[in-house]
Amino acid sequence: MEFRDLKRQYQAHRQAIDDAMQEVIRGTHFIGGPQVGQLEERLAAFAGVKHCIACGNGTDALQLALMAWKIGEGDAVFVPDFTFFSSGEVVPLVGAVPVFVDVDPLTYNIDCNSLEKAVEFVAQRTAYQPKAIVAVDLFGQPAEYDRIRAIADRYDMLVLEDAAQSFGGLWKEKRTCSLGDISTTSFFPSKPLGCYGDGGAVFTDNDVWAERLRSLHVHGKGGDKYDNIRIGMNSRLDTLQAAVLLAKMDFLEEELTACARVADRYTARLKDAVQTPHILEDRYSAWAQYVVCLKDNEERNRTIACMKEAGIPSAVYYKKPMHLQTAFSGKQIEAVSCAVTEGICKKCLALPFHPYMEDAEIDAVCESVKKAVG
Ligand SMILES: *Cc1c(COP(=O)(O)O)cnc(C)c1O
Numbered sequence: 001m002e003f004r005d006l007k008r009q010y011q012a013h014r015q016a017i018d019d020a021m022q023e024v025i026r027g028t029h030f031i032g033g034p035q036v037g038q039l040e041e042r043l044a045a046f047a048g049v050k051h052c053i054a055c056g057n058g059t060d061a062l063q064l065a066l067m068a069w070k071i072g073e074g075d076a077v078f079v080p081d082f083t084f085f086s087s088g089e090v091v092p093l094v095g096a097v098p099v100f101v102d103v104d105p106l107t108y109n110i111d112c113n114s115l116e117k118a119v120e121f122v123a124q125r126t127a128y129q130p131k132a133i134v135a136v137d138l139f140g141q142p143a144e145y146d147r148i149r150a151i152a153d154r155y156d157m158l159v160l161e162d163a164a165q166s167f168g169g170l171w172k173e174k175r176t177c178s179l180g181d182i183s184t185t186s187f188f189p190s191k192p193l194g195c196y197g198d199g200g201a202v203f204t205d206n207d208v209w210a211e212r213l214r215s216l217h218v219h220g221k222g223g224d225k226y227d228n229i230r231i232g233m234n235s236r237l238d239t240l241q242a243a244v245l246l247a248k249m250d251f252l253e254e255e256l257t258a259c260a261r262v263a264d265r266y267t268a269r270l271k272d273a274v275q276t277p278h279i280l281e282d283r284y285s286a287w288a289q290y291v292v293c294l295k296d297n298e299e300r301n302r303t304i305a306c307m308k309e310a311g312i313p314s315a316v317y318y319k320k321p322m323h324l325q326t327a328f329s330g331k332q333i334e335a336v337s338c339a340v341t342e343g344i345c346k347k348c349l350a351l352p353f354h355p356y357m358e359d360a361e362i363d364a365v366c367e368s369v370k371k372a373v374g
Contacts, residue, residue, distance in 0.1 A: 001311060001312050001313065001352055001361060001364075001365075002313070002352065002354075003313040003314070003315060003350075003352045003353075004190045004352070004353065004354045005354050005356055005357075006189060006190070006194070006354075008354070008356035009255075009354070009355070009356060012356065013247065013248070013251060016247045016250065017244060017247045017248070019247075020035075020243040020244060020246060020247040021240055021243055021244065023243065024239050024240050024243045025240075027239075029239055030238060030239050030240065031236060031238055031239065032236065032239070033239030033242070033243075035239050035242040035243045035246055036054055036236075036237055036239055036242040038242070038246060039054060039237070039242040039245050039246050039249075040052040040053065040054050040201070042246065042249055043177075043201055043203070043249075044203065046175065046249070047175045047176070047177035047178045047183070047203055048174065048175055048178045049177060049178045049183070049203040049204065049205055050204070050205045050207075050210070051203065051204050051205070051206075051207070051210035051213075052201055052202070052203050053201065053202045053203075053210065053213045053214055053217060054199070054200070054201045054236070054237035054242065055199075055200045055201060055202060055217045055235040055236065055237055056198060056199070056200060056217075056233075056234075056235035056236060056237065057186060057187075057188070057198040057199060057200045057235070058086060058162075058164040058184060058185060058186020058187070058188060058191075058200040059086040059089065059090060059186075059200070060200055060217070060233060060235040061184035061185065061186070061200035061201060061202045062086060062087065062090040062134070062160065062162060062184050063090040063093055063094065063233070064184075064202055064213055064216050064217055064233065064235065065160050065182040065184055065202055065213075066090055066091070066093075066094045066096070066132070066160070067094060067212075067216050067232075067233075068182065068202075068209045068212045068213050068216060069131070069132065069158055069182070069209070071094055071096050071131050071132060072094050072095040072096055073095045073096070074096075074127070074128060074129055075095075075096040075097070075128065075129050075131040075132075076096065076097055076098075076099050076122045076126070076128040076129060076130050076131060076333060077091045077096050077097070077098055077099070077131060077132045077133075077134060078098075078099050078101050078110075078115060078118055078119065078130070078132070078133045078134065078157075079091065079098050079099070079100055079101065079134045079136075079322065080100070080101055080102075080103050080109065080110040080134070080135075080136050080138070080322075080341075081100040081101060081102055081103060081321045081322045081323050081338040081341040082103040082108055082138065082318060082321065082322070082338075082341040082344055082345070083136045083138060083162070083318070083322065084164070084317075084318065085322070085325065085327075086162075086164070087134050087136050087162050087322075088100065088134075088322045088325075088328065089327070091134075092328075092331050096131065097128060097331065097332060097333055098322075098328060098331070098332050098333075099118050099122055099332065099333045099335050100321070100322045100323040100328075100332060100334075100338055101114045101115045101118045101335075101336060101338070102114040102336060102337065102338040102339065102340045102341055103138075103338075103340055103341055103344070104340070105340050105343070105344065106275075106278035107138075107141060107278055107279075107280060108138045108139060108141075108291070108344065108348075109135075109136065109137070109138050109141065109142075109143040109144060110133075110135060110136065110143055110144070110148070111340065112144050112147040112148065112151065114336050114338075115133065115148070115151055116151055117335070117336050118335040118336045119151060119155055119157070121333075121335035121336065122333060122335055123155060126333060128333065130155050130157050131157055131158065132157055132158040132159070132160050133148055133151070133152055133157055133158075133159050133160065134160045134162050135148050135159055135160065135161050135162065135179070135180060136162040136164075136165075137161065137162065137163050137165060137166030137169060137176055137179075137286075138165060139165055139277065139285070139287070139288050139289040139290075139291050139317075140165050140166045140169055140192060140285040140286035140287045140288040140289070141166065141169065141277075141279055141280070141283060141285040142166060142169050142170070142171035142176055142179060142283045142285075143161075143179075145159075145171055145179050158180075158181045158182070159179075159180045159181050160180050160181070160182055160183070160184070161176065161177065161179045161180030161182070161183035161184070162183075162184055163176040163177045163179070163180075163183050163184060163185045164184065164185055164186035164188075164191060164200075164288075165186075165191060165192065165286065165288035165289070166185075166192065166285070166286045166288065167185045167191065167192045167193040167286055168192050168193065168252055168253070168256045168286040169192075169283065169284055169285055169286035170283060170284035171282070171283045171284075172282050172283070176286065177201075177203045178203065181204065181206070181209075182202060182203065182204045182206075182209060182213075183202070183203040183204070184200065184201065184202050184203070185200060185201050185203075186199070186200045187199030187200060187201070187237075187241065187245060190288075191288060192252075192255075192256070192259075192286040192287065192288050193245065193248060193249070193252055194248075195241040195244045195245050195248075196240070196241065196244050197238075197240075197241055198241075199237050199241045199242075199245065200235075200237070201237070202217075215229065215230060215232060216230065216232040216233060217232065217233060217235045217236060218232065218234070218236060219232045219233070219234060220232030254355075255355040256286060256287075256355075258355035258356070259285075259286070259287035259353075259354075259355045260284075260285075260287065262287070262290070262353060262354075262355065262357050262362060263277065263285070263287055263290055263353075265359065265362045265363075266290055266351065266353075266362055266365070266366065269362070269363065269366040269370075270292060270366055270369060270370070273369060273370050273373050274292040274293065274294055274369060274373060275292060275293035275294075276292055277290060277291060277292070287353065289317055289350045289353060290350065290351050290353040291317060291348050291349065291350045291351075292348070292349055292351065292369070293344060293347045293348050293349075294347045294348075294349060294373065295347070295373070296346065296347060297346040297347065299347075299372070299373060300316075300346070300347055300348075300349055302372045302373075303349060303368075303369055303372040303373065304316075304349065305372075306368055306369075306371055306372035307365070307368045307369070307372070310364065310368045312352060312364065312365055312368055313352055314349055314350060314351060314352070315349075315350045316348065316349060316350065317348065317350050318345060318348075319345055320345060321338055321341040321342055321345055322341075323338055323341075324342075351365050351369070352365055
């Protein structure tokens with residue numbers, strides 16, 4: 001069994017993907033071909049946002065957003081403690097300082113009480129200026145945007161939605177990638193909308209930021225790329241990736257529906273044995289991962305071993321809280337305790353998950369998990 005079976009996806013849609021790639025190869029317009037602009041328009045329309053700027057990957061997308069806001073030295077940026085490294089990595093990259101905030105034990109998204117405390121701490125007890133909140137839609141479920149927005153407004157901060165794992169998800173009828181002042185996503189192959197290499201995109205309704213983002217992602221270009229008006233990056237989405245993504249957009253909704261079906265089947269079979277994902281009433285997950293929590297670290301080890309014996313892969317997202325990563329040592333403001341994250345990191349386990357899973361495979365995973373937990 002594969003953890004995320006990309007081969008089945010390709011087999012199911014082979015003709016469309018091959019045709020799209022062939023067209024790029026025949027046209028030889030490998031950078032900045034017409035498919036890139038078409039994709040940007042299609043993604044913007046799908047998300048319900050005015051501007052989409054495709055770029056090299058989801059990490060660059062986050063960095064570009066912080067650069068467009070001119071966040072840097074003396075600024076504090078709030079990031080959930082339980083997320084992929086990128087969400088925090090970009091903060092010191094632009095010269096600002098990260099403040100890691102604890103997460104909710106059920107949704108795994110940022111805990112707004114912890115966020116509020118952290119912001120107050122920074123505002124009252126440090127010389128740093130609270131500037132932005134990186135709201136991560138972890139494992140596909142949109143974060144708490146009502147409360148995040150209220151806290152951001154109170155302290156005059158910006159909201160950066162890291163939707164790397166949630167493309168296609170919904171929050172109160174609104175698509176992810178439309179929930180931040182700027183939102184970003186990743187097209188890494190295993191994400192909900194993945195390409196055949198690295199890729200990412202930045203979304204915003206703001207015309208000024210959009211123009212700055214367009215410049216920043218091509219060497220800080222002015223009128224053209226040989227007129228450079230600011231220091232930027234080389235972070236373009238190449239045409240082959242855009243073509244693959246355009247082809248995949250045709251069946252994204254179908255895949256999202258299939259993911260919801262797989263998740264429901266898992267939850268129905270596992271909810272009495274382990275802590276299953278908790279999706280709130282008014283939102284729809286894009287199901288980047290299906291993550292359960294075991295009782296403790298020992299039970300998790302037992303489950304991993306039992307699954308492995310049955311030929312079933314699993315993965316731990318994430319083993320280490322952000323505030324304990326060596327890279328951030330001495331480079332962060334420690335404002336709040338992140339005890340919930342520390343607990344989850346010891347107990348969480350991601351199960352094989354993708355829209356092409358068959359019922360018998362889901363059932364085999366569930367049997368193996370249940371056998372391990374007794
Ligand atoms: C994957 C991911 C990223 C980074 O995306 P890349 O395209 O790999 O650079 C950022 N944030 C989160 C939450 C992610 O899961």
